[in-house]
Amino acid sequence: QVQLVESGGGVVQPGRSLRLSCAASGFIFSSYGMHWVRQAPGKGLEWVAVIWYDGSNKYYADSVKGRFTISRDNSKNTLYLQMNSLRADDTAVYYCARPSGYNWNEYGGDDAFDIWGQGTMVTVSS
């Protein structure tokens, strides 16, 4: 079945780095753009980044621009999020999400996200 599985979360000190992975299965990964979305404890959802289906374009929320890098390896059906210069306010559950195919945009998918991973927790603390 269609599935996304995140990994790589953990506890990290402020200023350090962490790389998250999202393994995709059950669909043609290389055809879809992909997103990262995060949720701080007890808070709402925050969109983090998007990458085009072929990796040609990447966009970020202002809160992570210059610190986080989204990437993908279509040969491995895997999405990544490299997080540098981590801060306490980056503490959150990080979800990878696949856009639906209801309407196809240039980046590889719709505006809504129909497949989500289970999330991986990142805690930034000294």
Next chain:
Amino acid sequence: EIVLTQSPATLSLSPGERATLSCRASQSVSSYLAWYQQKVGQAPRLLIHAASNRATGIPARFSGSGSGTDFTLTISSLEPEDFAVYYCQQRSNWPTWTFGQGTKVEIK
């Protein structure tokens, strides 16, 4: 940046009652609006895309309406499993996306 404001923050209702949730955009987002349901400890689930279209497998008691700046998610008759937090989302500010702050539907 387009801001989505959801109201009310909390909705206290009983099973069988009708729930009406609002999402207002700070500027027009056309029909580029989606609704999600999230239960505690779970990932969000897509309910509605393009303002009024139910996602695959979503029960007919869920409906979405609106365009421009004002949108509504209606649950016609609440089932016990519908008590959760609901988020609206837009992507009109291409190519970035934003979510509303959420509405919690709780049992009265």
